[in-house]
Amino acid sequence: MDLHYLKIFYEVAKEKSFTKAASKLYINQSAVSIQVKKFEELLNTKLFDRSSKKIKLTYTGEALYKMAEEIFEKVKRAEKEINRIIDLDRAKISIGASPVIGEPLIPSLMKEFSKLHEEIEYDINVSNKQWLLKLLKEGELDVLLIDEEHITDTNLEVLQVDRVPYVLVGKREYRSIENVAKDPLISRRHVPNNNEAIASIENKYHITFETKIPVLGNLEVIKGMVREGIGNVILPYYSVYKEIQSGEFKVIEEIDEIRDGYQLVITKDKKNLIQIIKFVNFIQNYKIQY
Structure with missing residues (x-):
């Protein structure tokens, strides 16, 4: 599958407009139409229902759009991570925490983590869980520490921490x-x-x-x-x-x-980054004495 064709299809489906997609991609509208048609021929299937005046995806088109959305979200996160490493010339973690976890625990957690890993910088966002989960999926955050939540997203990995x-x-x-x-x-x-x-x-x-x-x-x-x-x-x-x-x-x-207890949530595409591995190992071994 050619990612160039996939990107054009994705933008048309997302914008629901060949004109808007063309403007976003900096190519003319006829080129967009031609590329989408070539993509359909390559896949040997129809992606758009052309019997309607409005942009409407076929069943196959809907399925492909959802997969393409995941692909380009991961690409976007990868670009952000690389740019961040280049800008800082060192590893950094963006940490989100719900208030019930962040307020009592984050200060002592990060004090101990910094002692062990001076080479890793971090920033912290304490906010409500749903907003933090949105930021995590968009790549704005690397890890979340939240009070227990039932999470079913297959792109996220949830680790139970100390109870x-x-x-x-x-x-x-x-x-x-x-x-x-x-x-x-x-x-x-x-x-x-x-x-x-x-x-x-x-x-x-x-x-x-x-x-x-x-x-x-x-x-x-x-x-x-x-x-x-x-x-x-x-x-x-x-x-x-x-x-x-x-x-x-x-x-x-x-x-x-x-x-x-509380949970540590990460996106599966970031779990093998060395700074994430270090943070996860630290959190899993951190125990509150009582």
């Missing part, structure tokens, strides 16, 4: 779990594991948290509310381990049966 228990933490110590139930509990009701952890404690001790304060949003806001003594909260250990180790937060209860 830790949920913990109920607060600003002060309690004499009994019954007293804990009387104080407000900050809840993250849209997080399934959080709801399971709450139910686990209530069922284990036959209690009901009398006041629940639902919070949807930034992890630092939630931890700030705990610091101010507004209420207690149940979170994965990795998100509050620094506050626990410093003594700022007290562990009221460890919910070992409910565990949460």
